Amino acid sequence: MDSPEASSPDAGRYPRKILEYMEGFLVSKTLFTACELGVFDVLLGAGRPLSADDVSQAVGASLDGTQRLLAACCGLQLLETHQQNGRVSYSNTEETSLYLTRSGPATLYHSIQYSSRTIYLCWHYLTDAVREGRNQYEKAFGVSSKDLFQALYRSDEEMVKFMQLMNSIWNICGRDVLTAFDLSPFKVICDLGGCSGALARQCTSAYPECAVTIFDLPKVVQTSREHFVKEADHKISFIEGDFFKDPLLEADLYILARILHDWTDERCVELLSRVHKACKPGGAVLLVEALLYEDSSGPLTAQLYSLNMLVQTEGRERTGAQYSALLAAAGFTDIQYRLTGKIYDAVLGFKEK
Structure with a gap:
């Protein structure tokens, strides 16, 4: 028995x-x-x-x-x-x-450092973030998160670490998101929040006829010039400013890479409306984000990133349809999105001629 x-x-x-x-x-x-x-x-x-x-x-x-x-x-x-x-x-x-080596041609070393010393500490308070519905910079680092980027760039060292993180990610994923659509018709490009220029360099490599202007906060631009910009990058220039407050330059294409996921829907529409107003007729905006499936079943990486947005920012990861709705609310039309098969995907919306 x-x-x-x-x-x-x-x-x-x-x-x-x-x-x-x-x-x-x-x-x-x-x-x-x-x-x-x-x-x-x-x-x-x-x-x-x-x-x-x-x-x-x-x-x-x-x-x-x-x-x-x-x-x-x-x-x-x-x-x-x-x-x-x-x-x-x-x-x-x-x-x-x-x-995984510092000198590796596609090194993720700096991304790993940032994950270990910043993101990991924020995730210690994930339970609190879920309960409270807000980021945890104050508990993790003792700094106010009232101004998101004051918290994110809370020291010069932390800013450089974040910029190195962005460099390592775009060295791996940058070309894929920039070639998901044919961007060759766009010659004058503005990379909003383009940080150290890693994605801009991928853009001028993929589309040699274009010129890219990076629009970012003054101290980010100054740090980029000090630590990251090479004299050979003659097709890349910088403008200092706050894209929520200061005038945006006129361009054929605006790139917002890993920008909208930092913000609430209301702030996203506010920013996209400013972009739409500055954009040349017939121009476009390219969003680079980790897209969630429409049925919320995945992908797991984007789902985990959305939790990370909860502990670190005001925003979230979204579906392609949700980004399309934000673009449409700001006046963009003919909106399309494409998956790359890697971490980040691409969404393209046009301003009518």
């Missing part, structure tokens, strides 16, 4: 997915810590596999802690192991060298 346990409807079940979700933050912090210590940089610079002892000395960490960290990185398939004469050594995978 079967025991009660054997006949239970739960017998043999194992909540693998739930356990993986419970431990998801362990994975993130393992990745963050390896980057912060410079483990992947040391392995890349060595040009050969290194032992745990070699790595621990190079990064200034305990041997025991380094051994455990390296083992976990192997389990995450971020490192490869090599055994010779009973001695274990480690090396980067090709993907790790490309994305």
